[in-house]
Amino acid sequence: MLLALFGLVAQATDAATFANFSAARHNRFLADGSLNPDFWLDHSLLTGVAVSRAVLVTPQHYITATHTATIDPTFVAADGTRHTYTASSSTVLQTILQNDFTKDDGTFLPAGSLHFSDLKLVRLSAPISPSDGITPMAVLGGGYYDMLGRSMILQGQGSQFGSDTIDFTQTEELNTGAISESLIYRWDHPLGGGGPDELTLVGGDSGEGAFIEIGGQYVLTGTNMGIGTDDATGFKYSFNTFIMPHLDEIETTIAADGYSLTVVAVPEPSLLLSAFFIMSTLWVGRRTKRFRWHEPTMR
Numbered sequence: 001m002l003l004a005l006f007g008l009v010a011q012a013t014d015a016a017t018f019a020n021f022s023a024a025r026h027n028r029f030l031a032d033g034s035l036n037p038d039f040w041l042d043h044s045l046l047t048g049v050a051v052s053r054a055v056l057v058t059p060q061h062y063i064t065a066t067h068t069a070t071i072d073p074t075f076v077a078a079d080g081t082r083h084t085y086t087a088s089s090s091t092v093l094q095t096i097l098q099n100d101f102t103k104d105d106g107t108f109l110p111a112g113s114l115h116f117s118d119l120k121l122v123r124l125s126a127p128i129s130p131s132d133g134i135t136p137m138a139v140l141g142g143g144y145y146d147m148l149g150r151s152m153i154l155q156g157q158g159s160q161f162g163s164d165t166i167d168f169t170q171t172e173e174l175n176t177g178a179i180s181e182s183l184i185y186r187w188d189h190p191l192g193g194g195g196p197d198e199l200t201l202v203g204g205d206s207g208e209g210a211f212i213e214i215g216g217q218y219v220l221t222g223t224n225m226g227i228g229t230d231d232a233t234g235f236k237y238s239f240n241t242f243i244m245p246h247l248d249e250i251e252t253t254i255a256a257d258g259y260s261l262t263v264v265a266v267p268e269p270s271l272l273l274s275a276f277f278i279m280s281t282l283w284v285g286r287r288t289k290r291f292r293w294h295e296p297t298m299r
Contacts, residue, residue: 162199
């Protein structure tokens with residue numbers, strides 16, 4: 001991971017911003033709470049994604065952001081039936097630094113040291129019954145640079161779903177003191193290239209899930225964490241936690257309840273795509289030497 005931080009100014013607003021928002025396409029639910037038949041994603045593959053700020057990874061555990069409140073999540077079966085479950089406890093996952101890291105206040109943190117992250121594992125008071133029709137989501141297993149250039153499905157507040165392309169990865173320090181590995185993507189609209197489903201995160205989107213599609217399923221990559229603007233260019237960026245570095249810790253925790261994760265590996269890229277990843281990596285290395293990231297804030 002790269003250690004230098006971008007020069008971004010945090011901002012917060014009230015609703016997710018889409019390049020070309022369509023309620024018929026981007027809203028998971030209709031106004032009456034029923035499933036939207038024109039939604040662009042497959043409802044049957046999202047039963048493990050709560051209405052708000054929870055992604056189920058076992059019948060008794062969900063993932064969310066540390067800096068958001070623990071909730072009793074509501075999940076929706078493929079037939080539209082809603083089920084709400086009670087949360088009983090939570091565990092803040094830890095980041096193991098892969099490289100030396102210097103915090104904004106100048107504090108030096110050595111590689112290999114442990115720090116609280118912005119990912120939280122929440123345990124439900126009882127397992128979800130298979131008869132409820134709620135299926136846990138698979139989680140991603142893959143390296144940082146495996147993610148560059150990949151399209152990510154993003155959930156915003158109000159169960160609105162869009163997408164964006166991952167531009168780079170880096171270690172990020174939050175004003176809560178959390179340190180997390182991040183997947184970061186630029187708001188390309190109106191620059192072009194973002195597509196009609198592109199969105200940029202805003203205040204209130206924290207803790208919602210992020211996914212990539214692999215083999216006909218939506219696979220969890222992490223949760224929404226922050227937003228910011230590049231001082232030098234004015235470009236807007238959104239960033240998410242990256243779940244992959246935490247898989248071993250999650251596996252150890254859920255094993256106490258007799259569960260294990262369903263982990264899906266990132267597909268091997270083609271030779272052309274591999275070349276793109278290499279060039280992207282080189283671009284990221286140059287880019288991070290020119291800017292520094294200021295603390296994002298999200299509600």
